[in-house]
Amino acid sequence: MTDQSKIRNFCIIAHIDHGKSTLADRIIEMTGLLTEREMQSQVLDNMDLERERGITIKSQAVRIIYRGKDGEEYIFNLIDTPGHVDFNYEVSRSLAACDGAILVVDAAQGIEAQTLANVYMALDHDLDVIPVINKIDLPSADPERVINEIEDVIGLEAQDAPQISAKVGLNIEGVLEQIVEKIPAPCGDPDAPLKALIFDSIYDPYKGVIVFCRLMDGCVKKGTKIRMMATGFKAEVVEVGYFGAGQFIPCEELTAGMVGYITASIKNVRDTRVGDTVTDDENPCAEALPGYKKVNPMVYCGLYPADGSKYGDLRDALEKLQLNDASLFYEPETSVALGFGFRCGFLGLLHLEIIQERLEREYNLDLVTTAPSVIYKVYKTNGEVIDLTNPTNLPDPSEIEFMEEPMVNAEIMVTTEFIGAIMDLCQERRGQYGGMDYMEETRALLKYKLPLNEIIYDFFDALKSRSRGYASLDYELCGYERSELVKLDILVNREEVDALSFIVHGETAYERGRRMCEKLKEEIPRQLFEIPIQAAIGSKIIARETVKAMRKDVLAKCYGGDITRKKKLLEKQKEGKKRMRQVGNVEIPQKAFMSVLKLDDK
């Protein structure tokens, strides 16, 4: 049995780009478990996509051995956490698997909204947080300021925080020693019934689901009959082990305090939900670990294959992605404009973008996406309540008593010069001001209560562009509020284009409708007839633009009987049409459906 006093389970928390992955790499390097050859540039992020975006999508873990200055050998379990608000629940479960956290703060940029959110979450989980000041090699580094900020804003003692450069490998020793000194060793009861927290799971075609867990009490080994306490799913353990760098290393047993994996020929990640408690079915623990919840999609949109014949491919791809992503939801839907596709549910906008990119990149699919929607609650006059995920399904207004929309509490960190601009933005997005805290002289934390549907609609882009990239955002769902919502329809050549309908607040409907019409006017090429583009609420037209008819397109020259060349020109013309969607008589380019998702171009 492993001596728990020599185990340190921790994670690294940081704002995007503050150097979390780089520090993780250095720690892994310094502990000497990996040869240079084994080192990929960033070991923890093993998906290409993650590396390109500089973010970590799925949490993973690695077990490393560190020989401390005291001569003792320590087992470090470094648990990686996703760094985005969409994956807050996953982050919270990863934190729950740790006993401490390293907080990485950029020596030049200081604390960001996301840093705060993650630190508070770590403190909520009773983790000991060790601040580390990174990037001190940058000319603009100002560690003293950042130390004061950490102490003032977060209230963490930071005077002895290691000042490091993960990039050049400076003072990583200092971090390792503090992990040994400051992060408490686990103190579970190895003789108690098995109680393990699932903090991630992945699907492997050979082993089935691989469950990542932290053992709180008891032990598990091959042959143990386990039970997931929330889902009730039972299985017999086939293998247990721990995490080498990028590989699974089987071992005899996992005991209290350890971090490792379990396989049990499980076919579906939905049976091994993050946050669930694994126990021994024959000797179960008295109660499950707290904090489990089933994560539900918050944002929905329609995904359609650009080429209708690829519907089957899209379905297969979604099925495969779902094997590894229990929070991805999809069901078939049909659009008059876009044909056969899927209504998909996501944890948030980033999750949506990641799935969309993976479908396009890994599965080579060309997609058309409809405007993302949140889940509205529709209270009907007959007492029925519907969760509405697709605007097209909104009942007739006469049947609607009232509607509610999801709200979020948002915290926006911004430098003082942009406070005005960001407050304007939040105001435009129907935000309710909830206060402002100054972090330091030049930076403030703005608090707003905002409708989620205003955030999923190009809010990030607007935030970045209005603060020249300096603002950062964090938010959490805080229930539903009654709201005057209307369905805005877009009519192209007097025909409603279902894929362009969306739900919007009555007050902003005019503005939104007007801008959508303007944008569509730019995107829809002229055709042989005049095309009115209208925005309507019910039967009332609130905005209109017109795409003028094409007047002249004559290919006059045809010389010396070079017919082949002429045909090529016509074929090119025809080819252009292929990328269009036929709605009534009008051909609408696929990118027009997407262009209306981003209208804030200030």
Add this chain to the structure above:
Amino acid sequence: MREKTLMPLEIYVHIPFCIRKCDYCDFLSGPGDRTRQEAYIKALLHEIRSLPHIPNHEVVSLFFGGGTPSLLDACLIEEIISNLKEKFLFSPEAEISLEANPGTLMKEKLKVYRKAGVNRLSIGLQSADNEELNALGRIHTFEEFLEGYFLAREEGFFNINVDLMCAIPGQSYEGWIRNLRTAAELKPEHISAYSLIIEEGTPFAQRKLELPDEDTEYRMYEDTEKVLREYGFHQYEISNYAKNGFECLHNLGYWKRTEYLGLGLGAASLLAGMRFSNTRDMEEYLACSRNAEQIRKDVQLLTKREEMEEFMFLGLRMTKGIREGDFMACFGVSLRERYGAVLDKYRKTGFMEYEDGYWRFTRKGIHVSNVILAEFLAE
């Protein structure tokens, strides 16, 4: 009864030389000195002599295009024609056209052309405005054109085409109509009126040009027909207008898919259900033209589907349109069965019309013919 068994054949001869390449031109042509020209004609004669026999055909038209065929020594043209006549059976009414540029037409040349059998001249005027001519990079003035034009009349050319170009950089609607009237008043038998198209790779494509806007271009095109009608011309094809009986047979042949044989550098052919083009590489042509079949490139045997497509997008260029019965006779499939949906769509919206067995563009349709023609291509 002899005529009935003979199939019509057209011949196109490419002369890829000009004094100076115009700034908008993307044809296979360029300057060439006398030695080069002579070498080329020699190669061309080799090609003609090495041509395989094409039985049961009668040449109904011969067209010298370029470049500037009138740049050559007239006796070279004469030699080409006499070689062709040795090789092929010419119809007594064969139309023999030659493209000429103003400034290259001399009395002696014209006499030789007549003698050789050339009975139609196509003169590239492009504009009656010397500033516009200059802007196009043309080497001649309107006055030089007049001189050549009247000389040709004196020498007995009673079938003359004048090429005009609209939508020239800086050209106004009024300027175009003025050009048109000036040309029409000279009473040529035929006027070709093209819109300038900016082609990739030409000097024009690199310049920032002040081109007439779409509405102006629309009016230019729309009123060309009206103005020329006043002078007794009728439009018979998208860009061609003629006095009665003076439609260019050679051009019509392309739209009717008459078989044609292209000779010379880069020249295209339609023969025995195949399309092909001669090499565009001058050195290869000079070296290999003795073997007419070896220099043929991009040989494409047309499928029935492709032939149907061509029938439509070529035939519909003629204002008379295409005859339903011809389609049936050619393909054994009814036109409606094959293209009914597209035709009906455009008839309903007023872009096409059907009358006495013919499908054709309406005035409204002809302006946007390109968009519609593309729809006759298969998916």
